[in-house]
Amino acid sequence: MKALIVDDERHVREAIKLLVGWQDYGIDAVLEAENGQAAIELAERERPALVFTDMMMPVLGGDKLMAWLAERAPESKVIVISGHDNFEYVRTAVKYGGLDYILKPIDPDQLNQAVARAVESWRAEESARTRTRGADMELNQLKPLYAEQLFGALLKGTGSAQEFAELLRRGDDGGARPLETVRVAVLELDSAPALAAKFGADGRDLLAFAVANIGSELLGGRGCGQAFRHSVGAHQEIALLFWDRLDEVPALLVEYNDALQQAFKARFAFGVGQPEPFPHGLTASYRQARTMLLQRNLLQRGKHVHCLGDFAAAPAPAEPPLFFGAFEEKVRFAVQSGSQDGIRKALRPWFDALDARTRITPENLLLWRQEFRLAAAIWEGSAPAADAANPYAEADREAIPADAGGGFDYAAWKESFAQEALAAAKRLKAGAEKGSTIRDIAAHIERFAHEDLTLQSISDKFHLSREYISRKFKQELNQNVSDYITSCRINRAKALLASPHLKITQIAEMAGFQDEKYFSKVFKKWTDQTPSEYRKRLYDVDAK
Incomplete structure (x- = not known):
């Protein structure tokens, strides 16, 4: 604790120093100034707990010093020591929070009693300030987590827009942050598994925390936005909310990516939505950003920021749709050969x-x-593997391998595709049974489940009675034919639901259901979810 003695008379300063038992009060430093101006310079730098001041001094008097302290250092406790029993001086001392007014010559007991009261008052207030600082620190630590929860809730349509806006407005600068129009960008972290591994067992969480911090520092420094960690199923991403400088978002993201490159030696892909009104347009801008990530051209090198409108400005060359199904038969035979x-x-x-x-x-x-x-699941369904565990856990996103420059590692992706085919062959070999007609029938169902397939048409195809097919199918595959047809159609529908551009009616027809209502009823019976709910939960795609 520090004390400051301000008086233009040296002998008065020395007297105060001698009369007070400083150590008894925990005061370990006693400073001196000969006028109010010198005292202000010391107070700015040293922040004394106690200030003893005369009223009449050259350069700057005690009244002006007390006014400055009341405004700039209100935690300092002031004791006036004056040779003038003047009502105006006393009133000034009271006005600016002086604790005591002691007349010269100084009475030692009166002085020490005043010091004791001042120290007690300062300590009580300092204790309260310490508690407040601790609470502020806890609040500042919890605030980003709470903001992330509110942001996620808003995207789901369940959060309070007013509460979220108020939380963002409590910035370090104390200024009001308008949330009238917002723009969302999304950074996907799944493309950097090797980078996440460098962070240890909790790599993904630590990476997300570090990437979000860099984004919040950059945007917060410009007063235009904030970064949030956001989970979509088992996947983590960084969502960036902009409320100012909306036209500069692509340039700001390039700057952000440069900072990430400097920190992690890696670049990331960003999807950017359009400016939308808050709060109703928040989800729309977010989904636009996600769509831009899903539809970016991975073969285009050096482009990391993908904005809605880029495709209209530079339309992609028309290419016919490409499906693995056109090549499936030869691959199936090869996989079955081992x-x-x-x-x-x-x-x-x-x-x-x-x-x-x-x-x-x-x-x-x-x-x-x-x-x-x-x-592959259909191939293995014809010859159940020895291991009953399902090797194909449902995934809502494709892992996109990245090269050293952060671009799409096309060769690595093709190799991962080949490795999956090799793994399927091993499982088939481990659990394969000898060839049977029933297995051929199962393969036929799997291939043509989307067509008008019935037990009678299968009987005609394989020249076997319906009764024989039903009995043997149940014996070998532990499932009746109609359920097997339905399961193949449901699995096909699940895969088709990954495409946000296919409507539910189209998916129903492509999966072998001629009626959308019947398709939805059967799908819910098999999965306990409607097609729309399944699509939104696993793929975060709105139903159409």
Whole structure:
């Protein structure tokens, strides 16, 4: 604790120093100033707990000093020591919070009693200030987490827009942050698994925390936005909310990416939505940003910020849709053969078709992988693996391998595709049974489940009675034919729901259900969810 003695007479300062038992009060430093101006300079730097001041001094008097202290250092306790028993001086001392007015010559007891009261008052207030600072620190630590929860709730349509806006307005600068029009950008973290691994066991969470902090520091420093960690299923992303400088968002994201490159030696892809009114347009801008990420061209090198409107400005060349199903038969035969060389050779036409494309999007990768996994699950359904565990856990996003520069590692993605085919062959070999007609019937169902398939048409195809097929199918696959047809159609529908551009009616027809209402009823019976709910939960795509 520090004390400051202000008096233009040196002998008065010395007397005060001698008369007070400083150590008894916990005061370990006693400063001196000969006028109010010198005292202000010391007070700004040293922040004394106690100030003893005369009223009449050259340069700057005690009244002006007390006015300054009341405004700039209100925590300092002031004791006036004056040679003038003047009502105006006393009134000034009271006005600016002086605790005592002691007349010269100084009475030692009166002086020490005044010091004791001042120290007690300062300590009581300092204790309160310490508690307040602690509470502020806790609030500042919890505030980002609470803001993230509110942001996530708003995207789901359940949060309080007013509460969220008020929380953001409590910035360090104390200024009101308008939330009339907002713009959302999304940074996907799944493309950096190797980077997350460097952070240890909690790599993804630590990486998300670090990336969000850099974003909040950059945007907060410009007073235009904030970064939030946001979870979509098992995946983490960074959502950036802008409420100012909306036209500069692409440039700000380039600057943000430069900072991430400097910190992590990696760049990330951003999707950017359009400016939308808050709060009703928040979700729309967010979904636009997510769509931009899903539809970005992974073959385009050096572009990391993808804004809604880019496609209109530079329309993509028209390319016919490409489906793995067109190449499935040769791959299936190779997988069933178990030959590694044969599998790679069978995949070559599929990869050649991919190589000929000028545009590959994350949405394409997701659909192709889902197609392959559906096909592989069907192959394995014909010959159940020895291990009952399902090797194909449902995933709502395709892992996009990145090269050292943060771009799409196309070769690594193709190799991962090949490795999945090789793994399917191993599982088939481990649990394969000897060939049977029933297995051929199952393969036929899996391939043509989307058509008008019935037990009678299967009987006609394989020249076997319906009774025989039903009995043997149940014996070998532990499932009746109609349920097997339905399960194949449901699995096909699940894969098709990954594409946000397909309507529910289209998916119903493509999966083999001629009636949308019947499709929804059967889908809910099998999955305990409607197609719309399934699509939103796993793919975060709105139903159409």
